[in-house]
Amino acid sequence: MKNLILLILLAGPLAGKIVEYDLTISETTLSPAGKERTAxxxxxxIPGPTLRFREGDTARITVHNDLPKEETSLHWHGLLVPNAMDGVPYLTTPPIPAGGERVFEFPLTHAGTYWYHSHTGLQEQRGIYGSIVITPRGGESVKADRDYVLVLSDWTNENPKEVMRTLMRGSEYYAIKKGNAQSLVGAWQAGALGDYIQREKTRMPPMDLSDVYYDAFLINGQASSRLPARPGETIRLRLINAGASTYFYAHSATGPLTIVAADGPEVQPTPVNRLLIGMAETYDVLIKIPESGSWEFRATAQDNSGHASVFLGSGPEQFATPIPAPNLYSMDHMMEAAMDSMEDMNGGMDSMSSPEGERPNAPYRQLKARTSTALPSSAPVREIELHLTGDMTRYLWSFNGKTLAEDSTIPVRHGEVLRIKLINDTMMHHPLHLHGHFFRLLNGAGNRSPLKHTVDLPPMGSQTIEFLANEKGDWFFHCHLLYHMDAGMARVFSYEKATNPEHEPALDPKLINPTFFITEGMLLNNHTMGMAMFMRGREDFGLRWDYGFEHEEYEADLFWAHYFDPNLTAGIGYRFTNQHEAEDRFFAEVDYRLPYLIDSSLALDSEGDLRVGLGKEFQVTDRLSLFAELEYDTNTELESSAGASYLLNKQFSLTSSYHSEHGFGAGLSFRF
Structure with a gap:
């Protein structure tokens, strides 16, 4: 059958056997990064076992939850399964309660490399993932002497919930720990001071290739390992990026990697020197072992903060050429990725060619399906546009400016072709994954456009995908950067909503505006000031304080604030004070971010007094910052402060400042 998409999506399995597995999810003490942690x-x-099948088999997988207090789940990533078997808790499949079990049974209608992982909270980051290999009925069309599964992943010694809380409060600590933080001195040393100032003028936060600092990167659960291989052999490597938030460059000391499959389906063999793999993508690649030596396959984190290795063969070690460090101050590479994606979207596969760089983008322009993937010409086509939106400082991620909690559902009608234009309005990569369907990635290859289930959207870039709506039920679509999904970058494609407008998908409560408590401030020898608040979605509920030790004067605000976008927040509150000629009062306040990342505020209180404030932080080096604030109140008149802070660790900085009301002081800044 020439039409591959119909073969994959519509064909039922030929007679096959039932293949059974038992999987037990439990807590264990492990040390992937040298320190014992609960995993x-x-x-x-870690990872879980490889589940091997043959196309046409029926999988019967019993999942036991031995966790003492947590429910769990497993999603069969990339597999076309009945809706009830998809494994997204609440949405398609009930969660597996602590001490419980669930049997998943489904036919295997298509071959390739896939994987499975928890879809509950942040459990995937803690180790719940594994691989799936489905061999074609007639065997692999491209033969190899050996076949290895390599599961790439990232590991943090922190509890992932604490990682998420750190991200929510806009901390730069992870970038500093990785050596990727931007600063005035760093920009000057890179010859990019003008770019740095221009970025701040346009109110853009510093670029970052990844959100989280990781203590280790792993391949099959190890930072370094060895696999047998003989000189002259051709090895198939089944690469699975199971990282929670890490893009990897795959590269090998043996030379180019030949891509033969992407996200499961085969593609026309194409060589690449280095391969950028987004989270949740899979690629099958071939390498050939040279005559002598132990040859390194390396997976390097996109931000160059570390790598993991597998050595193939025996003899003297031959190392892969290191990936050059990124230039975080230059927009050139980001814009190149954006231009490449737009060329793909506009059918520019053959009209524009450029040599593969040392830090290549996703290889989509080179991918071509082995047979036609054209969709039925009789199917009606509906086009929609989704903008990827978000803010690193607030850590709120969304589509078209709305999180999953604010706009959960996209109706889809059975039998239509849904063509989706994806536009990334952020300065980060996002790997977007669609459950229950393969989509065509419109990369300029026409009828041979490749089939995928996950696509990378580079910063400020675009991609267009399309799929035939031939399922039923509710299917998840989300960013596979785990913390972005948890912060709201997700939707549900709902067949039910199209026929019943009253239908509302059942969403996991853990994905609906999780609440975090944060506190930060200064404790100096002359005064203390700071803030403690609960953050939930766009809402903040908290307390601000300012207390001078010498005169024992205080001001404390109980407040509620609503975050509109990266530049605008507004709120109301009640102020308690014992300052001279002041009294307790209600107030309303608007905070607005000006060009050059200057914070401004305007407040009006119930006594008719107006307060205007300006503030700016200057990041001199990665750990040293200067700050200045100016405030005018029609009652208390002018106040000003300026100081310096040197970061010691995630929680504390040494701080000194001059305040017009409190004088000179020194002590600690804190963040929890």
């Missing part, structure tokens, strides 16, 4: 494992290990 979540499948059958005692």
């Amino acid at each position: 979540l494992t499948i059958n005692g290990g």
Whole structure:
């Protein structure tokens, strides 16, 4: 059958056998990064076992939840399964309660490399993932002497919930720890001071290739390992990026990698020197072992903060050429990725060619399906546009400016072709994954456009995908950067909503505006000031304080604030004070971010007094910052402060400042 998309999506399995697996999810103490930590494992290990099948088999997988207090789930990533078997808790499949079990059974209608992982909270980051290999009925069309599964992942010694809380409060600590923080001195040393100032003028936060500092990067659960191989052999490597928030460059000391499959389906063999793999993508690649030596395959984190290695063969070690460090101050590479994606979208595969760089973008322009993937010409086509939106400082991620909690559902009608234009309005990569369907990635290859289930959107870039709506039920669509999904970058494609407008998908409560408590401030020898608040979605509820030790004067605000966008927040509150000629009062306040990332505020209180404020932080080096604030109140008149702060660790900085009301002071800044 020439039409591959119909073969994959519509064909039922030929007679096959039932293949059974038992998977047990439990807590175990492991040390992937040299320190013992509580991890979540499948059958005692990270990753879980490789589940192997043949196309046409029926999978019967019993999942046991041995966690003492947590529910869990497993999603069969990339597999076309009945809606009830998809494994997204609440949406398609009930969660597996602590001490409970669930049997998943489904036919395997298509071959390739896939994987499975928890879709509950942040459990995937803690170790619940594993691989799936489905061999074609007639065997692999491209033969290899050996076949290895390589599961790439990232590991943090922190509890992922604490990671998320750190991200929510806009901390730059992870960038500093990785050596990727931007500063005035860093920009000057890079010859990019003008770019740095221009970025701040346009109110853009510093670029970052990843959100989280990781203590280790792993391949099959290890930072370094060895696999047998003989000189002259051709090895198939089944690469799976199971990282929670890490893009990897795959590269090998053996030379180019030949891509033969992407996200499961085969593609026309194409060589690449280095391969950028987004979270949740899979690629099958071939390498050929040279005559002698132990040859390194390396997976390097996109931000160059670390790598993991597998050595193939025996003899002297031959190392892969290191990936050059990124230039975070230059927009050139980001814009190149954006231009490449727009060329793909506009059918520019053959009209524009450029040599592969040392830090290549996703290889989509080179991918071509082995047979036609054209969709039925009789199907009606509906086009929609989704903008990827968000803010690193607030850590709120969304589509078209709305999180999953604010706009959860996109209706889809059975039988239509849905063509989706994806436009990334942010300065980060996003890997977007669609459950229950393969989509065509419109990369300029026409009828041979490749089939995928996950697509990378580079910063400020675009991609267009399309799929035939031939399912039923509710299907998840989300950013596979785990913390972005948790912060709201998700939707549900709902067949039910199209026929019943009253239908509302059942969403996991953990994905609906999780609440975090944060506090930060200064404790100096002359005064203390700071803030403690609960953050939930766009809402803040908290307390601000300012207390001078010498005169024992205080001001404390109980407040509620609503975040509109990266530049605008507004709120109301009640102020308690014992300052001279002041009294307790209600107030309303608007905070607005000006060009050059200057914070401004305007407040009006119930006594008719007006307060205007300006503030700016100057990041001199990665750890040293200067700050200045100016405030005018029609009652208390002018106040000003300026100081310096040197970061010691995630929680504390040494700080000194001069305040017009409190004088000179020194002590600690804190963040929890």
